[in-house]
Amino acid sequence: MHTRLYRNGVLEKQGFPIEDVSDYVSDPACVIWFDLCAPTAADLNVISEELGLHELAVEDVLSDHQRPKLDIYDKHLFITVYGVHVEEDRLDPIEVNAFVTANALVTVRENDRFDIGEVIKRWDAGPHLAKHGVAFLLHGLLDYVVDGQFDYVQDLDTHAEELEETLFDEVPVNAREMQRTMFTLRKNMVRLRKMTMPMREVVGTLLRRDQDLISSEEMIPYYQDVYDHVLRVSEWVDSLRDLLANMRETRLSQQGFRLNEIMKRLTSWAAIIAVPTAITGFYGQNVPYPGTGQPWGFWMSTIVVAVTSVGLYAVFKKKDWL
Template sequence: MNHNESPVSCRVWRDGAMVEETVRKDEIIDALNDSDRLVWLDVVDAKPEALGSLIDALRLPATEIEDAFAPHERPKVSRHGDHLFFTTYATELAGRLADLEGDRLRTHRISGFVLPSALVTIRSSDFDIEPVLRAWDENSDLLKAGPRALVHGLMDTIVDGHFATIQTLDDDIEDLEDVLFEENRTGRGFQQQVYSLRKELVALRRVVLPMREVVNGLLRHGGRTNTELDSWYEDLYDHILRAAEWTESLRDMVTSVFETNLSLQDARLNTTMRKLAAWAAIIAVPTAITGWFGQNVPYPGFQKEFGLWVSVVTIVLGSLAMWWSFRRRRWL
C-alpha cells in the first residue's frame, strides 16, 4: 500500500485499553490480522489505487470498494462474508440563513468496513474525527465488545451532528415565523430564505432517514451479542427516530410558512384592491357633481359665487359620507 498517497492513522486497543496510538505503516496489516487486538485504521482523502495492498490483504470485494468511493452513494449497510460495509454522512451548516446565498448544508461521507477485530474508515478531511476519538476515550469499557463499539461511537457522533443541524434549521424557521405576520417584511428575500430552507431540509432528509436502516442493519448483522452494547445501539436507534421525526416535522413547518406567506400575500392584495375601489368610489362623487354642474344650463347659483360654494360643500359632504360608509365596513 502506498501510504504516501493519503494520510493513514491507526490505533490499537487490548481489553478496552489503548496499547498503541500510532502504528508503523509496515505493521498495519499484521495489526489488522491479529484477533487479540482491536484496531482502528483511518484512511483520509484516499484514492482506490492507494489502497491496493490493504484491499488484497483483507480480501475486500470490488463492489464495496467502488461504493466506498462513488459519489452520491446512499447511506446503507451490507454484509459480505465475515465483515460489514457501511456508508453514512455527517452534516453541518455553514453560516446563517440571512447572510448566505445558496445552500449552507455540507455533507461529509464516511465509509467503513467492520471486520472481526477491526474498523477501517475511509473519509474526507472535512469530517472532524476528534469528537469520535473523545467518544471512544470516554466509553473505553465498551471497547471490550470489539469493533461494534467503535462503530457505535462513530455513529453516535454523526447523529449528534444531525441533531445540531436540525436544531439550527428549527431556529431559522422560528425566526421566519416571527416576521411572517409583520407588514412589509415578507418580500423577495423572505421567499428566497424559505425556498433555501426547503432545499436544505430535502437534502437533510436524504441523509437522516436512511440512518434508521444503517443502525438497524448494524444491530441485525452484529454477530455475537453484547447486552450492554446492544442497549447503547437501541438508544442510538431511538435518537435516529427522533431526528427523522423532527426532520419531517420541520418539512411540514416550512411548507406551512410558505403556504401561509402566499395566503397573506393574497389577503394583502385583496385589502389593497378593496381600498383602491373605495377611493375610486369616493373620487367618483366630485367627478359626478362637477360633471353635473358643468352642464351649460342654468341651475341654482349659475354664474354666481354662491354656486361655487354649493358645489364645494356638496363634494365634501358626499366624499365624507362615502368615506364613513367604507370605514364602517372596514374597507379603509
C-alpha cells in the same frame, strides 16, 4: 496518522503507519482502526487486498452521492453515512464510509471537514467498552454522526420558530428576505431528510439478532440509544417539513389577503375620483386656471403633476403597496 491498536480491550498503540496494520490484523486479540481521507483508487486497492474487501464496496467508496446504507458481504460490512457540515447557512453533507471486519474498522472520509478527532474523543471517554472491539469503535462513529444530525435539526427548529413568529409580526418585514430564508430552510430540510431517513435501516440492521457484530449484551443498549436518536431525528424532520409547508401556505394566504386589501382601497379611491371626472367630462367643462395661456402656467401645472405623483409614490411605498 489516524491509526489505533487495541489489544485485549486496551489501547496499546496509536499514530503508527498504515503499512504496519498487516502486522496486527491477523491476531484475533487485536482490534485495528485506521482512517483514510479522500483516498485514491490505488490506496483503496492496497487495503482491499489486505482486508479482503469486496470490489463493489470499494467501487461505492469511489462513487459520489451514495445513499446511506449498510451492505453485508461475506467477510465484512460496508456502511455509508453522512456527517453534518454547514457553510454560510447551507447544509453540505460529508460522506463517511466504513469497512467493518471481525477485528478492524476502516473509516474513509470524503474530506477533512468531518472531524474525526471528535470521534476519537468519544472512544477515549468510554475506555471500559473497548473490550467489545469493533462494536465499540463503530458505536462511537455512529453516535457522533447521529448526534450531529440531532443538533442540526434542533437549530433548524429554532430558525423555523423564529420565522413563524415573524409571519404575524406587526412590524413590516422584508418579503424578499423572508422568502429567501424560507427557501433555504426547506432546501436544508430536504437534504437533511435524505441523510436521516435511511439511518433507521442502517442502525436497525446492526441491532438484528442474526448479526454477529453486536454479540455482547452490554453494547446493545448503546446501539438502541443511537437508534432512538435516529427515530427522534426522523420524526422531527418530518414535523418540521410539515411546519414549513404550512408556513409557506400561510405566507401565500397572507399575500393574497393583503393584495385584496390594497386593491379594495385603490378601487375605492379610483371610484371617488371617477365620479367628478365623468361629470366634468360629460359636460365638457374647461375653466380657466392660474397661468392660462402663459408659459409659466404650463410649467406650474407640470410641477404640480410631478409633485403629486411623487407624493403618491412615497405614500404607496411607505404602506408597502409597491
